[in-house]
Amino acid sequence: MKIPILCLAGMLLTVLFIGTGIFFWMRGSLPQLTGNIQIQALQERVDVIRDDQGLVTIKAQNKYDAYKALGFIHAQDRLWQMDFMRRAGSGRLSEVVGEATLNIDRFMRTLGFQKLVEENYEILSPNVQKAFVAYSAGVNAYINNHTSTLSPEFQLLNYRPEKWTPTDSLLWGRLMALQLSDNFNRELLRQRLLNHLSPEEVDRFWPQDKNDPQIIASFDLSKAVPQGIFAGQHPLPWPLAPKDASNAWVVSGNKTTTGKPILANDPHLALDAPGPWYLVRIETPDYTWAGATSPGVPFLVLGHNSHIAWGFTTTHSDTQDLFIEKLNPDDPNQYLTPEGYKDFEKSIETILIKDQPAHELTVRRSRHGPILSPVLNGTANKEDGHLLALSWTALRKDDLTAQALYDINYAKQSEDFSRAVKNFHSPQQTLVMADRLGNIQLMAPGRVPVRKQGDGRYPVSGWTGDNDWVGIIPHKDLPKSLNPVDQKLVTANNKLVSDDYPYLIAKDWPNSYRARRIHQLLDQSDKLSVEDNLTIQMDTLSIAALEVLEILLKTPTTDPESETIKQKLSEWDGQLSLNATEPAIFYHWIYWLNRAAFGSLPSDASSFQTANILRLQRRLSERPDSWCLYGEKLVNEDNCVAQMTESLRRVASNYEQLDKDITWGELHSTSFKHQIFDRIPILGKLLKLKIATPGGHDTINRASPSMKNGDLWRFPNVHGPSYRAVYDLDNLDNSRFLIATGQSGNPLSKFYGNFLLRWRDGDYVKLDGKKVEKNAQHLTLSAKKTNETK
Known part of the structure; x- marks a missing residue:
């Protein structure tokens, strides 16, 4: 049957009309960027200025108003990302996504992050708690006051966000600890191989790097014989799965053209849309901060505070061990200990699932930690009288990492920084710092276990006590260096200590290729400029x-x-250049x-x-x-x-x-994955952020290619710098920054993917607060008067 032309035209006009209506309706999800918004939580007026790139400057009269404003701005641009983060960390994704995320929720409930952060929060100092409360008030001010449409993800999943709480922000730290701790995953892999190969042959698959330029001047602990059990795989998707790589270095003023230190840092994470970082400059009468914040967190994670600059890389320490627990053959509720059989600690977790009945999960804990076996992929009905328990320093109730990050934000010189990082408990990170007095410093704070025996590479028997942890490496003995004689400090996840270091930080270290190349380039010039360091960050020689x-x-x-x-x-x-x-x-x-x-x-x-x-x-x-x-x-x-x-x-x-x-760039392009849009065929293609990229797995400009694609000539770039920064301690306003994708998490915003080319090509921006442009957008946040103050 033929459709009349007029009828067809009418149908097309109807579709166009509906589509246009939906588009304009969804534009209501974009934030208000100009004018005035009253917020009851504020004490005084706050000015928020966005430039033509979406870069934000917050001007506040006190730090707590600054935290409230930051919470409000984060929620304006990234609320769904923040909500996805807290749902992932607390094991509540299935409530809004459905059964597809049940395995993730089961794993997270087993780790128990939600209860853990509540315990962590209680031991924070009052000032830090007040900062989290202020930030939460800002987030909730946006949730309560935004009466228009929420961002597209909320519409697609058909739900509204709950009130933000201070402990929601702490979930970010536990998720980062999980992503930056790969030991238990490697132990599972080794155990699976061990069921077929000898320990000697398995060890050959993790060779030691003989060319590593050690940063600071381990011994081999005896290996416990692992028991033959079935080991599954972790159930986490790529964005949440363990992975680690980063670069950081700092050179003293004696090696720079300015006479003051220059510090560079680029943490490497999964390449997602939106990215994990949000650039901001915050000005108060006492401090000015500039750098990378993470939506959901009130503090600057990476950046400078007008006195010091700092950066992180993953130390790659072994802070996780899998213990094999032996079940009581007469009572599966008990496991064997050196003192005999003991009851598991048990709790019931009820996981709500969208459009499905609730799922009940029994979580068990041994003296070593949570039992992972039931929530690992591929372990159903294969317990065989044994279970795997996870010991991990990041699961301790007395973790004060949030306190450390707060104190780093207020440090003014190297001594303050050293005091602050004493509470940096997990994940262990290698921090580099420079202050305006000219000091450069490297420290690797964090809790690293001391084992009675073994080197942490394999699951070990838990019932004898022979493999138990007997303590934590004392903070005073952790790797550190202050103002070294060669005027530079470099870390790129490579081996941090020499063989005579008296503790075992890790048996496996990533390779030294990036670190060696950084040293080569730093040593090519007696005097390095800021621009020289920018060039080093973009280097693609392998x-x-x-x-x-x-x-x-x-x-x-x-x-x-x-x-x-x-x-x-x-x-x-x-050279793994774009056009090669x-x-x-x-x-x-x-x-x-x-x-x-x-x-x-x-x-x-x-x-x-x-x-x-x-x-x-x-x-x-x-x-x-x-x-x-x-x-x-x-x-x-x-x-x-x-x-x-x-x-x-x-x-x-x-x-x-x-x-x-x-060219290599085209065959090695990056597609920034979105957790929701990518699952919708047409929408995923329309909103895809994709760009050709240079670099490789072992270049300073990290661009790790996936080798599992069906098309043998295409190796997508899946892991690289989520953030780049070079800090000029002579003039911190001259520091340079880059993030992947853009500031906004809303695909309808012009700031959603506007940093793609800049990120790829190394076109850095400044956060100097001095740009006054005709198209800058000014928003005033003012204190909402209550009935008592009118």
């Missing part, structure tokens, strides 16, 4: 690629196409070598399809005749040399099919 190519280029060839590939890579300078083609060839070869080296590992081959060059390099160099023992056969021969040749041949044959005009 030491890893150049070193492994020394092995790969010796590969025998059987065809001219393979020889051409070898020649092309032999002339490559190791060699990086695509290189990572394609790494892809096939990973399959040849690890593709048949029992149960866990996919865990080794990564961009870990050090692991592959050591396997190739130290086991030249047997590196392919656990690999997929690329050619039907047992000879590893034949597998190497075939890996190169596959690269060469596929290269002929590749459009030679396609």
Whole structure:
């Protein structure tokens, strides 16, 4: 049946009319950026200025009004992100999302973050508690006063946010501790491999980096023999899953053109939309802060306070252990201890699920910590008389990390900073600091366990007491350095201590490639400028690629196409730049070598399809005749040399099919994932923030490629700098900043993705508070008069 043209036109006009109506209705979710808003919680007027990039300056007459204003502004731009964070941390996602997030909620309820932060809050000082209360008042002022439409996520999920509470802000710290602590996940992986391989062979998959430039001048503790049990996988999605990488360095005034220190920092996290950071400048009569805040948190997390500047990287310490608990065969409610059988601590968690009956979860705790086995993926009905319990320093009731962050915000010199970080309990971080007096400092505060025996790499028996923790490394003995003789401090997650350090911080450390490259570039000049440090942050040379190519280029060839590939890579300078083609060839070869080296590992081959060059390099160099023992056969021969040749041949044959005009940047593009929009096919494509990117897994400009894509030539960038900053201690207003995506979390805002190009290209901004532009938007927050004050 044919539809008349007039009828079709009418239908199209109707759709257009409805779509236009929805669009203008949803525009009501955008915040008010000008005029005056009365807030009852304020003591005095606060001015909020947004420039043409969405960068915010808050001018307040006292710090508590500043916290209230920050809470209000965060809620204006990022309320759904804040709500998603607290629901994730408290195990309440399923209430609004449905059964799809039940496994996440079960895991979070087992960890018990909600009760934990309530206990943590009670021991904070009154000043810190008042700051959290003030921030919450600002968030709630927005929730209560915003009578128009809320941001699109609330509409799609059909719910309204609850009142914000001070302990909601503390959930952010526990989630960050979880993301920056990968030890238990690695223990699970090792245990799964151990069911098929010997401990010696498993250990070879985590090689030690012999070239690490140690920052500060461990011993090997005896390894406890693990028991053979089934170990599942954590249930967390990529944004919440453990991952870690960051760069930070600081040089003293003797090495700078200004005569004062320069500090650089770029923490690396999952690349999501919106990003985890919100840039702000806050001015009060006593302090001025500028840098990165996290929506949901009242304090500056990274930045400067007009006296000092500071930055973080993950220490990569081993602060988690999995203990194997043995069940009483006659009573599953008990587990074995050195003193005999003991009852589990138990609680019932009721998880509400949208459009479904509630789910009841029994959470058990042993003397070592929460029992994880029932909430790990793949462990259903496989307890076999044993359970895994998690000991983790971040689960202690007396954690004062929020207190430390508050005190860092008010430190004026290195001594204040040193006192502040004593309460920085979890996760252990390596902090760098510089003050305007010229001091530079590195400290690694945090609670790191001292074990009776073992080195934390494998799950250990919990019933004997032989593997228990016997204490925490004393704060005074943690790694630190103040004003070193070589005038610089560098940390990039690499090994922090030398072999004679008297405690075990970690047995496994990330590779040293980024740290070594930073040292190379810092040492190229006697006097470094701010601009020099910006250039270093954007560096894309891969030491890893150049070193492994020394092995790969010796590969025998059987065809001219393979020889051409070898020649092309032999002339490559190791730069993973935007318009190069060699990086695509290189990572394609790494892809096939990973399959040849690890593709048949029992149960866990996919865990080794990564961009870990050090692991592959050591396997190739130290086991030249047997590196392919656990690999997929690329050619039907047992000879590893034949597998190497075939890996190169596959690269060469596929290269002929590749459009030679396609660059590394395009093949390595970043798609910033949104937790809701990406799940809706058409909407996800319309709102996708995507950009071509340079760099690689081991470059200073971190851009870690995923190696699990079905299209062998495409390696999406999934992990990199969420924030970049370079601080000029001679003139802190000359400091430079960058975040990924933009300030707003609302896709209808012009500030949702406006930083993409700047982030990719290193086009930094200042937070100097001096820009007065015609298109700057001024909002006044004023105290709402009550009946008593009228």
